Amino acid sequence: MPTRLLVLEDDDGIRHSLALSLEDEGYDVVQHADAESALATVEREPVDLMLVDLMLGGMDGFTFIRRARPSSDAPIIVLSARNDTHDIVSALEAGADDYVTKPYVVREVLARLKALLRRPTVTTGAADAPPPDGTVVLDSSDGPLLLSPEAGTVRRGADAVHLTVTEFRLLCELADPPGRVLSRATLLERVWDRGFFGDERIVDVHIRRLRTKIERDPGHPLLVVTVRGLGYRLDVR
Template identity: 55%
Template sequence: MIEDDDRIRLSLVLALEDEGYAARGAESAEEGLTAQRSEPADVVLVDLMLPGMDGFECIRELRRDADLPIVVVSARDDTHDIVAALEAGADDYLVKPVAVKELTARLRALRRRARTSARSGTASGPTSVVFGDLEIVPAGGEVRLRGEPVALTHTEFRLLCELANHPGQVMSRQQLLQRVWEYDFGDERLVDVHVGRLRQKIEDDSRAPRHLVTVRGMGYKLQR
């Protein structure tokens, strides 16, 4: 938990320990990054308003180091801040004050998704799905664009595979939240931002996508 407010940091660390987690806190991005690099955690919680390096840059540094679940826990609830944090590489965003039960439910879903993605690489007989110059190998955990590997986060990969499992079928944001994030409720901006990040990686022109398209008023679909 990277949080500069001593009271919030301590209360959340203690609450997570009460829920069975091994938790530790850091009061700055620099301290948190040093701790993460020396003793990696499974999930990192990050505040945005930090002394020195801010939360956005902290997220980018964490994402450069590893593909691990990152959750923003911040008092900033402006749409611009939420989108910017997700675009920096966060997987989820919670606005303070945070209900511990909601936080732990999100953490359990993140861990399940990470384990599922890890297991996918051990599956036998990978079968590829091709959408034009885009090739997806769900069992191998691989995505290739014109034969070149594409680096995706766990969440981006799960989102792409979910859409690939229903080629040409429109999936609503709520359906994707349930199937990819495993949330029965949540902010649909999570879906929009991750779709935008995916387009930047798999489309020649993310502003005029050929494969991952929007169906206005309905949702998204992946087409050949």
């Protein structure tokens, strides 16, 4: 079954051109010119990756990303003419995984999406299934927090913890093995395959998002800790 991509772009020429290029690569592409109809598709049918413009009529791209995230963990690449750092960080904090500024070269977009699609699939896992081999116990207090890299799951006791693909990959890198300090540059290279725009602040944004999902108190993290001047370290508890 071909990989299914969603393209949300209100410029007809850009949208059709990009869709043709993606279809030539063998992808199944569903196109939308407005965020409302794109959101209905995401809520109704699974997609493997989304390519999203920010400047749209009606609901903007930021809002679309925030509203799509509860329904889908599929990677999201922003394609936008807005290149201000604030816009980039805001899109990433909303739930995007990557950001490409216009005008772009289609080969670059293809490289980015292939890198994202190569990452392991994140699943919820069966609540009553035993932890598979290779599971890492991140936190054993008040119901264990379990990371299973091979199964693509994170669970707090019997409850699934829903991470995006990028958040899951970031957690796996920190956990292999725990206790090491990894610099932002190292995480950028390993998680984003040197495919991002090069700003190491992307790592900080995704660390903040990850902490909101696995830390008891994200404001005072005990698992993913900052090592000032060096980077980040995962401390199992």
